[in-house]
Amino acid sequence: MNAMHADSSFSRRALLKSGGALIVSFSLAGVAPAAAARGDVAGPPDPRAVDSWIAIHADNTATIYFGKIEMGQGNTTGMLQIAGEELGLDISQMTPVRGDTNVTPDQGATSSSTSIEYGGPAVRAAAAAARHAMLLLAAKKLSCQIGSLIVSKGVVSVDGEPGRSVSYGDLIGGKLLKAKVAGTAPLRPANQYTLVGTRVPRVDLPDKMAGKYVHMQHVRLPGMLHGRVVLPRGQRAYGAGAKPLAIDESSIKHISTARVVRKGDFVGVVAEQEWDAVKAAAQLKVTWAPTPALPAGDLYERMRAEKTHDTVVASRGDVETGFPKAIHVAGATYRCPYQGHMPFAPNCAVADVKSDSALVMSSTQDVYSARRFLADVLGMKPEQVRVQYHEGSGTFGRSCYGDAEQSAAILSQSVGRPVRVQFMRWDEHGWDQYGPAHLADVRAGIDADGNLVAYEYHGWQHGWTVTSTVYDISLQKPGVERASGSASITVNPMSTGSMYKVPNRKVVSHAVPMAGYLRGAALRSPLDLSFSFASEQTIDELAYAIKMDSLEFRRKNIGDKRWRGVLDAAAAAANWTPRTASSHSDADVVTGRGIGLGTHHVSYGAAVADIEVNRRTGNIVVKKIFAAMDVGLAVNPGLVENQIIGQAVQSVSRVLKEEVTFNKTGVTSLDWNSYPVLRFAEHPEVVPIVVQRMEEPSSGAGEEVMGATAAAVANAFFDATGSRLRQYPMTPERVRTALAGTRS
Amino acid sequence: MTDDLKIKVNGKDWSVAASPDTPLLYVMTNEMELRGPRFGCGLAQCGSCSVLVDGVETRSCITPVASVAGKAVTTLEGLPSLYAEQNKLPQVPALHPLQQAFIEQQAAHCGYCYNGMTIKASELLAQNPRPSEAEIRTHMNGHLCRCGTYGRVMKAIQLASAMMTENAR
Numbered sequence: 068m069n070a071m072h073a074d075s076s077f078s079r080r081a082l083l084k085s086g087g088a089l090i091v092s093f094s095l096a097g098v099a100p101a102a103a104a105r106g107d108v109a110g111p112p113d114p115r116a117v118d119s120w121i122a123i124h125a126d127n128t129a130t131i132y133f134g135k136i137e138m139g140q141g142n143t144t145g146m147l148q149i150a151g152e153e154l155g156l157d158i159s160q161m162t163p164v165r166g167d168t169n170v171t172p173d174q175g176a177t178s179s180s181t182s183i184e185y186g187g188p189a190v191r192a193a194a195a196a197a198r199h200a201m202l203l204l205a206a207k208k209l210s211c212q213i214g215s216l217i218v219s220k221g222v223v224s225v226d227g228e229p230g231r232s233v234s235y236g237d238l239i240g241g242k243l244l245k246a247k248v249a250g251t252a253p254l255r256p257a258n259q260y261t262l263v264g265t266r267v268p269r270v271d272l273p274d275k276m277a278g279k280y281v282h283m284q285h286v287r288l289p290g291m292l293h294g295r296v297v298l299p300r301g302q303r304a305y306g307a308g309a310k311p312l313a314i315d316e317s318s319i320k321h322i323s324t325a326r327v328v329r330k331g332d333f334v335g336v337v338a339e340q341e342w343d344a345v346k347a348a349a350q351l352k353v354t355w356a357p358t359p360a361l362p363a364g365d366l367y368e369r370m371r372a373e374k375t376h377d378t379v380v381a382s383r384g385d386v387e388t389g390f391p392k393a394i395h396v397a398g399a400t401y402r403c404p405y406q407g408h409m410p411f412a413p414n415c416a417v418a419d420v421k422s423d424s425a426l427v428m429s430s431t432q433d434v435y436s437a438r439r440f441l442a443d444v445l446g447m448k449p450e451q452v453r454v455q456y457h458e459g460s461g462t463f464g465r466s467c468y469g470d471a472e473q474s475a476a477i478l479s480q481s482v483g484r485p486v487r488v489q490f491m492r493w494d495e496h497g498w499d500q501y502g503p504a505h506l507a508d509v510r511a512g513i514d515a516d517g518n519l520v521a522y523e524y525h526g527w528q529h530g531w532t533v534t535s536t537v538y539d540i541s542l543q544k545p546g547v548e549r550a551s552g553s554a555s556i557t558v559n560p561m562s563t564g565s566m567y568k569v570p571n572r573k574v575v576s577h578a579v580p581m582a583g584y585l586r587g588a589a590l591r592s593p594l595d596l597s598f599s600f601a602s603e604q605t606i607d608e609l610a611y612a613i614k615m616d617s618l619e620f621r622r623k624n625i626g627d628k629r630w631r632g633v634l635d636a637a638a639a640a641a642n643w644t645p646r647t648a649s650s651h652s653d654a655d656v657v658t659g660r661g662i663g664l665g666t667h668h669v670s671y672g673a674a675v676a677d678i679e680v681n682r683r684t685g686n687i688v689v690k691k692i693f694a695a696m697d698v699g700l701a702v703n704p705g706l707v708e709n710q711i712i713g714q715a716v717q718s719v720s721r722v723l724k725e726e727v728t729f730n731k732t733g734v735t736s737l738d739w740n741s742y743p744v745l746r747f748a749e750h751p752e753v754v755p756i757v758v759q760r761m762e763e764p765s766s767g768a769g770e771e772v773m774g775a776t777a778a779a780v781a782n783a784f785f786d787a788t789g790s791r792l793r794q795y796p797m798t799p800e801r802v803r804t805a806l807a808g809t810r811s
Numbered sequence: 812m813t814d815d816l817k818i819k820v821n822g823k824d825w826s827v828a829a830s831p832d833t834p835l836l837y838v839m840t841n842e843m844e845l846r847g848p849r850f851g852c853g854l855a856q857c858g859s860c861s862v863l864v865d866g867v868e869t870r871s872c873i874t875p876v877a878s879v880a881g882k883a884v885t886t887l888e889g890l891p892s893l894y895a896e897q898n899k900l901p902q903v904p905a906l907h908p909l910q911q912a913f914i915e916q917q918a919a920h921c922g923y924c925y926n927g928m929t930i931k932a933s934e935l936l937a938q939n940p941r942p943s944e945a946e947i948r949t950h951m952n953g954h955l956c957r958c959g960t961y962g963r964v965m966k967a968i969q970l971a972s973a974m975m976t977e978n979a980r
Contacts, residue, residue: 127860138921139919139920139921139922139923139958140920141920174945228901254941268914268917269917269919271922272914272917273914274908275919275925276906276911276913276919276925276929277905277906277910278845278846278847278887278888278926279846280846281846281924282849282922282923284840284849284850285840285849287841287844296837339828340829340833340837340841341837341841342830342832342833345853357867371968396892409957410957411851411857411859411921411923411924411957411958412849412850412851412859412923412954413850413851446978457872458921459921459956460921460923460957461920461921461923461958464956489850491853492851492852492854492856510946522892571975574956576930576948603879618853620971697962705917709917712959712960712962712963713920713958713959714959715959716959716960716961716962717958717959719958720959733908738852738854739852739854739856739857739858739955740856744955744957745959745961745963746952746955747948747951747952747953747954747956747961747965748948748949748951748952749950749956750959750961750965751962753962755836782827805963
């Protein structure tokens, strides 16, 4: 690992660590007794008790409790592999239980690709402690030394004497283990792994395919009403809220069971029938207070002109003395749009709020954090609120689940019955916490031998909200903004040249205040597409400038073997042949191939893209992506491959098509027509490559090849046309503008 | 009036409680508690609510329930039966070959789009048992996926096609 890797990833880790500290302080402050009357008492359960994580049943099966949740990434299967490996149980012998504030340990948010990297070791340690406790019991029962015992499928036997055996179920079935997770139990050595590192099929897929799986959208409670939120169509300038000046309840009086609920500035409706709630929300006449104009048409100019909070996030050598040594410098300004999470299923939540307790079910990424915000909204203590996670559709960061769960809670508290809230498509598209827009000035220079000598990146973007729209407007509080404290909010130094040996490098983050812009939050691989799009095009330009193969140029300037590893793996899979000049073809349809590197925080990503550009229509078709990731020990290479494929396709969608649009009043991209995403007929073939490193710790696998993919597509465009697009999405209009006049 | 409204879903008659203008989707999810069709956009743009109406893929989120009276509605739950009927199988398999193929290809991520993907692909294979890649891409183009599973969905459709034509031999 190079120095930048080690020191620049600290900020998000520090946050995670502070989450860890919270766990400890909760546990000291009198938490639920581990596994005693599981579910009856507010959590989190003590993470130092093995019983908080694992219950072994009389039939020799086990329930594994963990705090990381399934969002389609397959981490349930990965977590069971880790638990089963240490416990000596088959996948089929284990049942997962996830995301319940009365039941599961607090493992923080399921975000930033941390499930396996940070969540995995906790599960591994608990499972190893459980195995050790079982072996102690078995040694006593079988009158032998613990070292002579082996475990298979939950049956402990004396090595070489299969007749002398006892099952976990017989040893402990149904009783508490009462063991501590001390971190001292021996862990299985990686070279003896039988489950970890293998392609166990996803445990959730059979039910999903059969239509038996319970998504959040399927959850119903007896006596439940249906609720909808009433918000202006398309979000307004951040900071102005959504203030109803007048509500004309007579506008929905023809819908007999519909009722309007108001709390602060929050407006919602409930009805007995779902269709009535849909109609009532659509037809309720509300006069909204005017809001300040959004920066429609001059977004990037406004961002640059703001008084920003500047942070040097990476600095080595001195760029001012470095650049004069360069024989060639490439530099440009890049513009990258707001993009949205836009989960395929708009968020949904069900709440049952009583006078002194509440049960809220939602697709939150963090049940314990959701509980704190819900308690504020309901005027309760967090311990009075139980939050249960149910999988919705892939969320890719903080979509509107907080809004949905808080809306359901407000409505249920108001009407005294359980309420189900389903966001409509325009609610979700219109009131997302969007991935912020980004403006970048990048320059880099090389010496006569093609060595990078200086690199400078300046990026402008605003931060993220901590609270949700419904929280802010129902409590009539100003939103809380996070503009620093995480390498995901500032310019990520990992994604901006860290992979290259550059003696003089400076990366500066210019934090724009969010007021007057759109609500921001983490969108999968936060801003890394933007960073890689800008940074890797700059690197590519230098290679072409000195007519050096762009793969060779990167090889020459990379010192780290793991970056070389993914680069070479992607290039080999693509059967890369040297290319030193872009196409000068005059044909209508031209082809190009590009390469790119990127990461999120820890893992390594590289991609090669093959594209076709129709010079006449401006349409780009991405034909094939070769994408390689090094995630250290890949617990399940099949899952990582699936993540690579998903990232590559989503990244192509984002770099070619996706852009949140708005006018001076509000957001105008409110459905799949106005916010187009990559469609079935347009999808590239993706060749995923997992660079398996059994000896390295596992790191994230859900985000790290998105930036590389976006960069590879952008570089392929230059290869195909000889022109560079410095703004995405790379729409037909932008392509035609870029190519206008380039034809001889 | 609504007392008289009856629909037939997966071979079973259902007396509809909701008003006749209610989209079919809400009747299936709230009254019949089916988990196949699910809400995605309410605008017929994404395909997550798709069902077959007399064998034709239909967006149930914008289809008034009254309009399917007298027609045969098939949801994901009813696909194995429909497949058995279409192919005159002696018994109903646990899963439609497409569902089996989706599992074998490990095609899903969150799995939310799969209802529509499976319904639309079953319509295709019933019409065209051996579709080309281009035919699959065209036929499936009205069904969105946010997780990026299109490639494996296509492989699953090709696998199901092979399984079905093998079965038919």
